[in-house]
Amino acid sequence: MRPDARVGAAISILDEILAGQPAEQALLRWSRNSRFAGSGDRAAIRDLVFQALRRRNSCASLGGAMTGRGLMIGLCRLNGQDPATVFTGQGHAPQVLSQTEALAQGGEAVDLPDWVLPMWRDSLGDAWQQVADAMGERAPVWLRVNPAMSDPDKATRSLAQDGVSVAASPLLATALRVEAGERQVNRSAAYQQGMVELQDLSAQLACAALPDIGAGRVLDYCAGGGGKALAIAGAQPRAKITAHDANEQRMADLPLRAKRAGAGIVAEQPKGSFDLVVADVPCSGSGTWRRTPDAKWRLDEAGFHRLLDLQQRIMAEAAAFVAPGGVFAYMTCSVLEDENGGQVDRFLTANPDFRQEARHFWTPLTASDGFFCAVLRKG
Known part of the structure; x- marks a missing residue:
């Protein structure tokens, strides 16, 4: 596919995403209906879509419309390219620019939902703009x-x-x-x-910050794919590790990953008490929005408050498995204080038998993804 045809494909995919389709589903649907596209085409189109979503507000402003076409016109301008050289109407290229599109005078904008911006500023202080800008760039691997x-x-x-x-x-x-x-x-x-x-580096740093419990018991309470459990197993080979997730399907690949890593991780319902309990709870994902940029536009304020309630419930559930003298590690991939220190402070007020030993916070300016980890000791 020619570069201009890839832009045309990205426009159609973005229109589906703006209409409410999750980005991955829209990309997969286009790929299945476009067998002519090679792997290089699919990768390039995915990059275009994600670039536009990371800088959605800026692209819409520069392109003159919150549409797939507007976003791609804006992305051209954001990247220093004259959109008229892409929007030629020739072959599979997008149709030529209208007079309104050609004369669009918008500028760069803050690429965050309006309702998030006050929390973002309060949480990150003077670094809020730098972190927001970093979320507009492609994440490293x-x-x-x-x-x-x-x-x-x-x-x-x-x-x-x-x-x-x-x-x-x-x-x-x-x-x-x-x-x-x-x-x-x-x-x-x-x-x-x-x-x-x-x-990601930030998640690795969080796991490295956990205390060594020797041959003790570890519970990864919100295991998902098992990344934290595998990291702990690598760093603490004598530990006995149990992985749990409310949705067992999320752990479907864990047995194979554990076998490949030579890690003895058991996926089962937790029983008894543990020397270390890790809960990387469901959150806004605001620290990873450059990896899943449509997520920041799909989350609304009501959904955010539901997440806060869920986090509090999970903290109470997970903490109940901590043995006397044991450690509870609360983690999020968020940069928002309401999900991070705010939740920890509320938990400590309600659970005076726990005390905080450490609190860590990383952003793209200090590590990689936005990530939070609090280490709490019981007794």
Whole structure:
């Protein structure tokens, strides 16, 4: 496909997303109905769609309309490209610009929902604009080296043989940032043999900040795909780890991932007490909005408050499994204080038998994704 035809495809996909279709579903539907498109076309169109969604307000302002066409016109201008060179009406290119589109005089805008902006400013202080701007950029890909199977140098060499170039993080020895070849990671020997796992740097830092409980019991209460459980298993090989999720289907891939990583993780209903309980709770995902940019436009204020209620319920449930003297680690991939420190403060007020030992907060300015972790000790 020609670049202008890819823009035309992105316009149709964006129109579906703006009408309420989740981005991944809209992309998949287009792909299934467009067998002529190669893998390179699909990847390029996905990039266009996600770029436009990350900077949706700015693109709409520069393009003159909150439509798929308006967003792509705006994206051209945002990237310093004259949209008239793309919107030619020739072949599969989008139709030529109207006079109104050609004369659109908008400028860049704050690419956040209006209802989020006050909380965003209050939560991030003077850094709010920088973090908002960072959320408009493509997120880096990070790998976690599995100490049970490899070390950073060995993993780096193996990845290079399969066309994946990485750079070590100065913040964590086992964290590698993918510099080139990211689409080869899943097919690489290092990944297939359990030497590395995909995991963002901020989440890796959160897991590294957890206390070592030796041969004690660990519960990953909101396990999802099992990333935190796998990271803990790699760092604390003697620990006995149980993974749990209210939706068991989210853990469907965990047995295979655990086997590949050489980790003894049991997925089951938790019983008894645990020395370490980790709850990476459902949240706004505001720290990861550059990865799932349609999520920030789909979440509304009522849904946000429902999340706050759910987080409080999960904290109470998870904390009940903490043994005397044990640790409860509360985590979110959010930058919003209402979901982070605010929830921890409410929990500590209601549960005086817990005390805070540490509170960590990362953003794209200090690590990678926005991420929060509070370490609370019982007794």
